[in-house]
Amino acid sequence: MTEKELLPCHVAVIMDGNGRWAQKNKVSRLAGHNAGMLAMKEIIKRADVLGIKYLTVYAFSTENWKRSKEEVGGIFGLLVKYVASELEELDRNNVKVRILGDYTKIPKTAAASIEKALKTTQDNDGLQFSIALNYGSRQEIVRAVKKICQKAEAGEISEDEITEELVAGALYTGEENGNIPDPDLVIRTSGEERISNFLLWQCAYSELAFTDSLWPDFTPDEFEEMIWQYTKRNRRFGGR
Numbered sequence: 001m002t003e004k005e006l007l008p009c010h011v012a013v014i015m016d017g018n019g020r021w022a023q024k025n026k027v028s029r030l031a032g033h034n035a036g037m038l039a040m041k042e043i044i045k046r047a048d049v050l051g052i053k054y055l056t057v058y059a060f061s062t063e064n065w066k067r068s069k070e071e072v073g074g075i076f077g078l079l080v081k082y083v084a085s086e087l088e089e090l091d092r093n094n095v096k097v098r099i100l101g102d103y104t105k106i107p108k109t110a111a112a113s114i115e116k117a118l119k120t121t122q123d124n125d126g127l128q129f130s131i132a133l134n135y136g137s138r139q140e141i142v143r144a145v146k147k148i149c150q151k152a153e154a155g156e157i158s159e160d161e162i163t164e165e166l167v168a169g170a171l172y173t174g175e176e177n178g179n180i181p182d183p184d185l186v187i188r189t190s191g192e193e194r195i196s197n198f199l200l201w202q203c204a205y206s207e208l209a210f211t212d213s214l215w216p217d218f219t220p221d222e223f224e225e226m227i228w229q230y231t232k233r234n235r236r237f238g239g240r
Contacts, residue, residue, distance in 0.1 A: 010054035010185075011056070012058070012186045012198070013056070013057045013058065014058045015039075015059070017216070020190060030071065030075075037081075038216070043055075043220060048095065054127075056199070058198050060135070061132075061136055062101075076109070079133075080113045096125065096128050100132045141201060171202070182206065183203055186208050187210075188211075
């Protein structure tokens with residue numbers, strides 16, 4: 001196989017370190033999130049150039065609501081700003097935007113921006129860009145179990161029909177979002193080495209890669225280097 005053929009189909013990124021970057025550079029946390037948004041924009045471009053089919057970023061977890069109202073409001077304000085400034089280019093580049101998580105719970109202006117992005121890019125078939133927003137993997141699994149229980153109670157499925165495939169189909173990455181494949185590679189920035197309630201079911205056999213770079217300092221070149229390092233790994237999926 002060529003190196004191109006060995007590229008991961010799906011790369012997921014835990015964008016960590018905006019706050020520490022802000023502290024390091026003596027600016028506000030919101031300025032750190034803004035720098036992180038700019039970094040995300042460049043990573044999307046490089047993923048598209050490389051030929052990555054699916055890119056998922058962890059933008060706002062269900063636990064992030066514990067942060068100050070000012071910071072949370074600022075994050076969603078930046079989301080509105082990002083959609084307003086980048087949607088036309090995303091659509092022109094044939095990028096399809098998807099959302100993983102319950103975005104109906106976020107501020108109305110941000111939710112409206114999301115709806116616009118989903119509608120504008122719904123027919124695109126290039127890079128599939130998923131934003132994990134108000135997302136928590138344990139909550140996602142509980143939600144999937146409830147959906148399956150409802151089907152069982154309605155007599156639509158039997159106990160024997162509950163399979164891994166059925167569970168996977170009930171997740172945010174399942175049928176409602178076109179059955180996004182499990183991540184081949186999960187990248188986390190800022191020196192932390194944990195999953196933090198992100199795609200727990202889907203990451204069962206994902207390769208993991210960590211970097212000390214804070215997210216706003218994470219460059220497209222470092223991203224690409226991690227992609228090429230991935231191509232040298234031997235994935236056995238439990239086999240020999």
